Amino acid sequence: MTQAGAILESAKQTPLALFCKASTAAAVLVSSASVSTAALAAVKDLPGGPGVNQLNLPEPITRIAAEQIWLHWFMMIICVVIFVAVFGVMFYSIWKHRKSVGHKAANFHESTAVEIAWTVIPFLIVIGMALPATKVLVASKDTTNADLTIKATGMQWKWGYEYIKGEGEGIGFVSTLDSTHRQMSNDGGPKKGQEIDNYLLKVDNPLVVPVNQKVRIITTANDVIHAFAVPAFGIKQDAIPGFVRDTWFRAEKTGDFYGQCQELCGKEHAYMPIHVKVVTAEQYSQWTDAKLKEAAAKADDPSKVWTQTDLVARGEKVYAANCAACHQANGKGAGPIKPLDGSAIVLDKDHLKQITVMLNGVNNGAMPAWKQLSDTDLAAVVTYTKNNWSNKTGQVVQPAEFVAARK
Amino acid sequence: MSAVLDHHDHAHDHDHHAPTGWRRWVYATNHKDIGTLYLLFAFTMLMVGGILAMGIRAELYQPGLQLVNPELFNQLTTMHGLIMVFGAIMPAFVGFANWMIPLQIGASDMAFARMNNFSFWLMIPAGLMLMLSFFMPGGAPAAGWTLYAPLTLQMGPSMDAGIFAMHILGASSIMGSINIIVTILNMRAPGMTLMKMPMFCWTWLITAYLLIAVMPVLAGAITMTLTDRHFGTSFFNPAGGGDPVMYQHIFWFFGHPEVYIMILPAFGIVSQIIPAFARKRLFGYASMVYATGSIAILSFVVWAHHMFTTGMPVTGQLFFMYSTMLIAIPTGVKVFNWIATMWKGSMTFETPMLFAVGFLFVFTMGGFTGLILSVAPIDIQLQDTYYVVAHFHYVLVAGSLYAMFAGYYYWCPKWTGVMYNETRGKIHFWWSLIAFNVTFFPMHFLGLAGMPRRYADYPMQFADFNAIASIGGFAFGLAQVYFFVFIVIPTMRGIGPKASASPWEGAEGLEWEVPSPAPFHTFETPPKLNANATKIVA
Numbered sequence: 001m002t003q004a005g006a007i008l009e010s011a012k013q014t015p016l017a018l019f020c021k022a023s024t025a026a027a028v029l030v031s032s033a034s035v036s037t038a039a040l041a042a043v044k045d046l047p048g049g050p051g052v053n054q055l056n057l058p059e060p061i062t063r064i065a066a067e068q069i070w071l072h073w074f075m076m077i078i079c080v081v082i083f084v085a086v087f088g089v090m091f092y093s094i095w096k097h098r099k100s101v102g103h104k105a106a107n108f109h110e111s112t113a114v115e116i117a118w119t120v121i122p123f124l125i126v127i128g129m130a131l132p133a134t135k136v137l138v139a140s141k142d143t144t145n146a147d148l149t150i151k152a153t154g155m156q157w158k159w160g161y162e163y164i165k166g167e168g169e170g171i172g173f174v175s176t177l178d179s180t181h182r183q184m185s186n187d188g189g190p191k192k193g194q195e196i197d198n199y200l201l202k203v204d205n206p207l208v209v210p211v212n213q214k215v216r217i218i219t220t221a222n223d224v225i226h227a228f229a230v231p232a233f234g235i236k237q238d239a240i241p242g243f244v245r246d247t248w249f250r251a252e253k254t255g256d257f258y259g260q261c262q263e264l265c266g267k268e269h270a271y272m273p274i275h276v277k278v279v280t281a282e283q284y285s286q287w288t289d290a291k292l293k294e295a296a297a298k299a300d301d302p303s304k305v306w307t308q309t310d311l312v313a314r315g316e317k318v319y320a321a322n323c324a325a326c327h328q329a330n331g332k333g334a335g336p337i338k339p340l341d342g343s344a345i346v347l348d349k350d351h352l353k354q355i356t357v358m359l360n361g362v363n364n365g366a367m368p369a370w371k372q373l374s375d376t377d378l379a380a381v382v383t384y385t386k387n388n389w390s391n392k393t394g395q396v397v398q399p400a401e402f403v404a405a406r407k
Numbered sequence: 408m409s410a411v412l413d414h415h416d417h418a419h420d421h422d423h424h425a426p427t428g429w430r431r432w433v434y435a436t437n438h439k440d441i442g443t444l445y446l447l448f449a450f451t452m453l454m455v456g457g458i459l460a461m462g463i464r465a466e467l468y469q470p471g472l473q474l475v476n477p478e479l480f481n482q483l484t485t486m487h488g489l490i491m492v493f494g495a496i497m498p499a500f501v502g503f504a505n506w507m508i509p510l511q512i513g514a515s516d517m518a519f520a521r522m523n524n525f526s527f528w529l530m531i532p533a534g535l536m537l538m539l540s541f542f543m544p545g546g547a548p549a550a551g552w553t554l555y556a557p558l559t560l561q562m563g564p565s566m567d568a569g570i571f572a573m574h575i576l577g578a579s580s581i582m583g584s585i586n587i588i589v590t591i592l593n594m595r596a597p598g599m600t601l602m603k604m605p606m607f608c609w610t611w612l613i614t615a616y617l618l619i620a621v622m623p624v625l626a627g628a629i630t631m632t633l634t635d636r637h638f639g640t641s642f643f644n645p646a647g648g649g650d651p652v653m654y655q656h657i658f659w660f661f662g663h664p665e666v667y668i669m670i671l672p673a674f675g676i677v678s679q680i681i682p683a684f685a686r687k688r689l690f691g692y693a694s695m696v697y698a699t700g701s702i703a704i705l706s707f708v709v710w711a712h713h714m715f716t717t718g719m720p721v722t723g724q725l726f727f728m729y730s731t732m733l734i735a736i737p738t739g740v741k742v743f744n745w746i747a748t749m750w751k752g753s754m755t756f757e758t759p760m761l762f763a764v765g766f767l768f769v770f771t772m773g774g775f776t777g778l779i780l781s782v783a784p785i786d787i788q789l790q791d792t793y794y795v796v797a798h799f800h801y802v803l804v805a806g807s808l809y810a811m812f813a814g815y816y817y818w819c820p821k822w823t824g825v826m827y828n829e830t831r832g833k834i835h836f837w838w839s840l841i842a843f844n845v846t847f848f849p850m851h852f853l854g855l856a857g858m859p860r861r862y863a864d865y866p867m868q869f870a871d872f873n874a875i876a877s878i879g880g881f882a883f884g885l886a887q888v889y890f891f892v893f894i895v896i897p898t899m900r901g902i903g904p905k906a907s908a909s910p911w912e913g914a915e916g917l918e919w920e921v922p923s924p925a926p927f928h929t930f931e932t933p934p935k936l937n938a939n940a941t942k943i944v945a
Contacts, residue, residue, distance in 0.1 A: 043867040050868040054856035057788055068784050075782060079775040087768060090746045094764070099686070099753045105913075106751035109688040118743045119694075119736060126732045129782065134725060136784040141721040185864045189471015199470065199867045219718075224558040225651060227716060227791060231857040236787050238717045240652060241557060242645025245718030262716075262791040262859045264551045266558060267478040270862040 046197045048232055049258035058231045061257060061278070062249045065234030067136045075129060082125075140234070143248045146216030148209065154219070154226025154239035154261065157268035161207050164218065168288035171295065177271045178202040185271070201258045206275035209251065210284035216248045224266060230259035230276055238263055251278040300376040302399040308383065311396060315384025318377045322370065331389045336366070341389040351397050354382055355405045375402040433528070436520035438505045439925060441527050443822070445502030448530055450891065452494030453808075455538060457884050459487040464846075464880035467873045472864055480863035481549035486537065488552025489569065492669070493576045494534050496807050500672040501526075501583045503814055504611050506822065508587060510918040511605045513596025513930045513943075518589040519582075526582035533575035540565035540572075551861060553662070556643030556654040559632050566636065570629045577622040584615035584622075591615075596917070598936035602696070605916050606689065609696050610675030613703045617664045617671075620707075625661040628654060652717050659710035667706045669803060671699060673770075673810030674741060677763045679916070680817050681745050684760035685752025686913035691744040698737035698744075705734050715786045724783045731781035738774055742767065755912075758832030762813035765840050766806060773801025776851070791861075794854025800847045812839070812890070817914075820906030823898045824924030831894050838886040845879030915941040 045051040051058070060066035097103045148166035152159055155174075162172040181200055190196050209215045219228050219239035229236035233249040251257070259274035279287065320329070323340075327333050331341035340346050345353050358378055361369035370378060379399040386393045426434060435441050462483045466474050475483065505523065509516055517523045540547040545563025548554070559566055591612045595604070631642040632654070641647025643654040682689045689695065711719060711727040719727075745767055754760070776798040780786050789795060812835070819827050849872035858869045865873065897903060909919035917936075920943045921929045934943040 043870070046866070046868060050856050050858070050866050052868045053852070053871050054868065055852045056855050058857065064784070065788075068788055071782060072779065072785050072788075075779045075785065079778060083771065083775060086742065086746065086771070090749060090764075090767070093746065093749045093751070094754065094756075097685075097750065097752050097754055099755045103751070103753050105686040105753035107687070108690075108751075109748075110691050110693070114747070115691050115694050115740070115744075119740055122736045122739045126735060129778075130729055130732055133728065133782045133784060137724055137728070138721055140784055140787070141724070185470075185472055187471070188473050189469060189864070190867060196867060200864060201866055224561065225555060229857075229859075231788060234784075234788060236716045236790060240645075240717065242648070242650070243652065243718075247718075259857070260859050260862075264481070264555070264558065264861045266561065267476075267481060267549070269481070270477065270859075270864050 042193070042195045043199075044195070044197050046201065046258065048256045049198065049201055060234065061232040061251050061253050061255075062234055063252070064136070064140045064249070065232060067139070068234045071133060071136055074132065078125065078129065143216050143246045145214065146248060147213040149216045149218060150207065150209070151218045151220065152207075152228045152239060154221035154223075154228065154265065154272075156223045156266050157261075157272040159207075159226075159228070159272060159274060160222075161205075163288075167210070167285065168291065171288060171291045173205045175203045175205045175207065175275070177273055178204065182271055198258070200271065201260070201273045201275065203273055203275045206256070206277040208277045208279060208284065208287050210281050211251055211254050211278050213281075214248055214250045216246055218244055218246045220244050225263045226261045226265045226272070227263035228259070228274060229262045230257055230274055232257045232259075233276070236262055251276075254278045254280060300374060300399070302375040302403050304376075305398055305400075306376075306379070306383075306396070308387065308394075308396045311380045311383040312387055314377070315380035315382070316388075318373070318381040319384055322373070323381065331385065331391075338367070340385050341391060343391075346385050346391055347393055349393075349395070351382070351395065351401055352405065354385075355397070355402060358382060359402070359405060371406070375399040375406075378402050434524070435527075436516075436524050437927060438509050438517045438520070438523065439822075439927070441517075441523050442502045442504075442506030444527050445498050445505055445530075448527070448534065449495050449499035449502055450895075452490050452498070452534060453887065454891075456487050456490040456495055457887060459483045459490065460880060461884050463487060464877040466863060467865070468877040469874060470865060470867050470870055475863070477863040478549060479546060481551075481861065482541065482547040484861050485549050485551050486541070486547050489548075489573075490534075490537060491803075492552065492665070493573065494530075494537065496669045496803065496811075497576075497580060498530060499811050500611075500614070500669070500807075501580075503607075503672065503676065503811070503818075504583070504587050507818060507918060508590060508608055508611060509594070510821070510921065510925060510929060511608055511916055512591060512594065512599050513917050513934050513936065514590055514594035515928065515930050517586050518594055519586050522582050523586050526579040526586070529575050529579040529582075533572040533579070536568050536572040536575075540568045543568060553655075553658055554629065554632065555658075556632060556635065556649070556651045557645060560636055560644055562636075567633065570633050573629055574626055577626050580618050580622050584618040587611055587615040588619075596930065596933045596936055596940075598938075599917075599940045602693065603940035605675075606678035606692070606695055607672070607675035610671040610678070610699055613699050614668050614671045617668050617703055617706065621661040621664045621668075624657060625665075628657040628661065631657075652714070655714050655717060656711065659713045660707075662713065663710040664703070664706040666799075666802075667702055669807050671702070673766070673807045674699065676810045676814040676817070677745065677766055679914075680759045680763040680813050681748050681767075683817070683911050683914035684757065684763070685749045685754050687748060687752040688915075689744070690747035690750075691740075694740055695744055698740045701737040702734060705730060705737070709734065712781055712783075712786070715783045716790045728781055728783045732778065735774070735778050735781075742771055742774075753913075757816070757911075758827070758829060758836055759813045759817035759911075761833065761836045762809050762816065765836060766809040766813060769805035769809065769840070769843070770802060773798055773806060776801060788857075789854055791859055792854035793850040793858045793860055796860050797847050797850035797854060800850075804847070805843055809839075812836075815895075817911070818918070819898050820910045820923050821918055821921075821925055823901060824906055825898055825901050825903035826906050826910060827894050827898050828903060831889075835886060835890045835894060838889070839883060842879050842882035842886055846876050846883055847879070849873075849875050849879075915939075917941070917943065 043052055057069050060069055149164045151162040151164050158174055158176040160174045163169055181202055184190060190199055219237045221239040221241040226239040227236055228239055235247045235249050237245055237247040255278055257276045261272045326337045327340050333339040359371045361367050376399045379397045379402055382397045386395045466480055543565040548562050548566045548569040550558040550562055591608055634640040635642055635644045641649035643649045643651050645651055678689055709731045712731045715724055780789060780798055816832055853869055853872050858865055906923040908922050937944050
């Protein structure tokens with residue numbers, strides 16, 4: 001019952017679904033008779049994902065997907081008409097020109113006119129097919145002027161997303177199939193009564209994009225070839241290791257849309273789905289803010305108060321990575337490089353003197369500015385220099401002082 | 408027929424003793440024996456590939472993993488493809504060529520009899536190596552039959568066995584092709600001009616050139632894969648600056664002509680059978696020859712339509728879209744010619760004709776889905792989905808395999824001397840036709856709905872069509888067991904009504920001028936032919 005209903009639902013989405021009506025009815029009959037599927041009858045269409053016994057391409061969410069559907073119907077109708085015409089002739093011949101009805105064989109075996117006609121006419125039909133196809137193809141390849149650029153990296157077997165340009169720049173996360181679904185698959189699939197509409201399509205972190213904006217997806221891969229595909233958007237682009245390729249979409253509706261990896265990538269090929277959440281511009285801004293704050297929160301909190309030991313320990317690493325090349329590990333400098341061991345600025349009780357040097361540099365950049373380092377790293381390295389070698393000042397510089405000094 | 412036998416004078420009698428026992432087959436240099444060997448080998452591989460397909464369909468019968476793990480599933484799909492393409496379809500057509508080409512052109516045997524033996528016996532170790540790779544550490548190759556880099560670099564040692572097997576099979580194909588080309592070009596009976604040659608010989612002549620052109624390309628691609636795997640080269644390994652897309656270009660430069668290698672001989676067989684049962688000459692013989700040639704030439708410039716989603720420049724996509732669409736034209740010409748041959752004929756529908764008409768009807772559906780797939784924007788949606796699986800099974804099973812069934816029923820009386828059981832033949836046809844469509848028609852819907860191919864498990868919405876396809880698949884597999892046990896074996900054992908030299912009322916050609924079963928040696932002296940080169944004149 002639900003199955004039949006679902007099919008009619010999805011059939012309404014396409015104006016020419018009448019073509020498929022007979023086969024749909026047959027499919028429903030056969031499938032309701034099949035034992036295996038009786039238990040699964042409760043599954044419903046997944047909006048933005050596959051429908052139950054869906055017969056055609058999914059409901060289009062982008063202009064390109066809509067044009068693909070139009071092209072597909074255009075091609076289908078021409079092909080079906082030719083097929084019916086050609087095989088109508090064949091079956092008429094089979095019916096009339098049988099030996100058993102007493103038909104005597106004619107003797108003709110060539111006709112230049114006819115043969116030219118059935119070479120030239122198909123050629124014209126093919127040109128007629130190629131013209132609209134060219135138009136859609138050219139439009140679908142234009143990835144310029146994107147509002148938002150996201151890099152999708154295929155990995156065995158998950159997707160990594162990085163927001164490269166546009167609102168939300170800097171966000172990055174990995175999207176993996178829900179582990180309960182993977183386990184369920186190993187256990188023989190959903191059991192009787194389990195209605196899982198998004199079976200194998202549920203991920204931990206969906207890709208979030210704003211509605212009505214041109215989103216450019218850059219694909220690449222870490223290991224083997226994968227393919228990033230979302231049927232409702234009409235996109236599919238191989239993600240190839242060592243290569244950067246791109247595709248784009250402009251979703252015209254909000255909602256959840258699903259796809260799956262479409263290039264054989266090893267044993268878990270079936271288990272790396274794609275879930276794209278299309279949201280309004282406001283929701284998107286909220287999401288990016290929250291996501292960026294979350295990322296910042298994971299980083300060091302500059303208001304944290306550190307102990308001297310912790311800061312010195314961390315400062316030693318920062319020093320080794322950034323300072324030791326010039327000032328030397330022993331802090332004595334070399335040639336024109338000033339020593340830090342015993343330096344008046346370092347030993348000064350006024351922290352601000354050294355903080356200013358760190359943030360702005362001195363001597364026309366001979367000592368460069370280090371403001372690209374985090375407040376915590378800067379506080380750590382300053383504390384380290386104030387308490388290492390012969391500098392035993394006991395002074396502790398907290399990240400908060402750098403926060404204040406930057407203002 | 409006595410006319411033929413009369414050609415042998417008694418001085419040649421010492422040639423007539425046929426070797427017996429195992430020596431007859433291992434040392435075989437007779438084209439008919441080698442043809443039989445090829446056909447039996449191909450049928451064995453068809454069954455092996457079929458068992459793998461049954462494993463795939465059983466796993467996909469319902470969502471979830473019940474029978475195999477995903478790794479084994481990938482091995483099944485990979486080996487099903489490799490075994491069916493390289494083990495079943497290609498050798499079977501070589502078997503047909505061995506049996507029929509010398510008989511059709513009035514030659515005494517193939518040009519290089521010992522090379523013919525070698526090219527067959529090479530297939531045995533290659534076939535064994537492919538099958539036994541399942542038992543190697545890590546299991547059989549699981550990178551898909553296309554063996555895309557860099558996934559092949561992750562495969563276990565069985566990948567090397569697979570590559571070696573393909574090298575051997577390629578060498579065998581090249582030798583077979585050389586043999587066929589030389590035989591056709593040099594050994595035709597006087598009066599058998601090229602443009603009087605039966606269509607089956609024409610299609611094989613063109614196919615043989617395709618094979619010689621592209622099998623070395625495949626060998627190159629898989630050899631580069633081999634050196635990437637073991638000798639530190641980086642042809643396709645992106646970690647060393649290699650180009651995995653280049654692999655696809657090289658592979659499909661082989662792979663697309665390969666598609667026509669598997670279908671042109673089928674066109675040839677159908678072009679023999681339809682005129683025979685329409686009791687009317689083939690319509691547009693010359694245009695059939697030109698169409699076959701056009702398809703072969705076009706097949707070299709369409710390969711990247713397998714790669715529309717790799718991210719080609721738009722001009723590249725347009726070129727490959729247009730060139731692919733052009734193939735519809737010569738293919739259409741062939742279909743029109745076959746129907747025009749039937750038009751106003753006097754048709755009967757014995758099993759060969761049923762399979763030929765079934766071929767025409769179902770293959771054309773596969774042709775139309777091919778045209779739809781050639782449109783790049785649509786292909787973006789359908790690439791690597793079940794739509795593609797449906798498409799190539801419509802052209803390879805309903806195309807190549809049906810034509811071979813048709814060919815078996817048509818020439819079986821010549822091979823065995825007895826007629827097959829007509830009722831059983833008709834059962835085999837209808838059973839296969841219905842089961843085939845039940846299996847593969849729903850796959851179009853699965854593909855349109857977005858179900859990717861090579862998936863061991865799938866969202867629950869795809870469950871019903873998968874269940875239907877699985878049931879159809881089992882029925883189709885069983886039909887072929889029925890075919891072998893109840894039709895092929897009885898004819899091989901000589902059970903059935905004795906066949907005359909020319910058992911088909913409308914069949915023309917030199918093969919029907921020799922007795923049934925065809926004697927061990929035929930046309931030892933070149934026959935004198937009539938003006939059409941279809942009959943021997945005393």
